[in-house]
Amino acid sequence: MRTNLFSFLVAALLVVHxxxxxAQQQMADELAGTEVNRRLGESETPAGRLxxxxxxxxxxxxxxxxWVYTPPGYxxxxxxxxxxxxxxxxxxxxxxxxxxxxxxxxxASKAPPFVAVFVDDSIGxxxxxxxxxxxxxxxxxxxxxxxxxxRNWNVTRKSNRTVIAGFSNGGLGASYLAFKxxxxxxxxxxxxxxxxxxxx
Numbered sequence: 001m002r003t004n005l006f007s008f009l010v011a012a013l014l015v016v017h018x019x020x021x022x023a024q025q026q027m028a029d030e031l032a033g034t035e036v037n038r039r040l041g042e043s044e045t046p047a048g049r050l051x052x053x054x055x056x057x058x059x060x061x062x063x064x065x066x067w068v069y070t071p072p073g074y075x076x077x078x079x080x081x082x083x084x085x086x087x088x089x090x091x092x093x094x095x096x097x098x099x100x101x102x103x104x105x106x107x108a109s110k111a112p113p114f115v116a117v118f119v120d121d122s123i124g125x126x127x128x129x130x131x132x133x134x135x136x137x138x139x140x141x142x143x144x145x146x147x148x149x150x151r152n153w154n155v156t157r158k159s160n161r162t163v164i165a166g167f168s169n170g171g172l173g174a175s176y177l178a179f180k181x182x183x184x185x186x187x188x189x190x191x192x193x194x195x196x197x198x199x200x
Contacts, residue, residue, distance in 0.1 A: 047103050075154055088170040159186035
């Protein structure tokens with residue numbers, strides 16, 4: 001039986017917990033070659049497509065990299081795909097092999113077909129400005145990112161079929177976006193969200 005996208009995401013992201021940034025590479029090294037990763041990397045599993053795009057963030061007035069994952073058998077027309085928006089984008093396919101996890105679970109019919117959008121976050125203070133309860137970043141996501149995705153990919157406009165996710169500051173940012181824009185995001189996955197920060 002297929003689960004909804006939110007339940008699927010929670011199960012998938014429990015594979016690795018990257019909250020300790022210093023341990024991310026160590027964890028990746030320890031997992032390399034394990035049975036889990038061998039299963040994820042099997043060549044017979046149909047692979048989705050992960051493409052990088054650069055858009056001009058008109059809120060922060062700078063370029064921003066966005067990676068878009070489309071599932072095997074992606075449909076340009078017809079029934080829209082569910083939508084997953086992930087902060088800490090690069091970490092979710094460098095430290096955590098999320099695209100491989102998605103391929104594997106989709107191949108096993110454990111989730112409905114969906115499009116995943118990985119958002120490039122800044123580093124240092126700029127990352128904090130992006131993700132720590134800042135209305136400017138919410139404006140970028142709501143007014144520019146989501147409309148751009150909707151124009152270019154066949155994705156749902158239903159909030160109950162849309163998930164926003166991230167870890168640490170990204171988890172805090174995801175929760176803030178879901179709170180501010182429930183019309184866009186009906187589900188949130190905050191992986192070890194940095195709620196200690198409060199509203200700085």
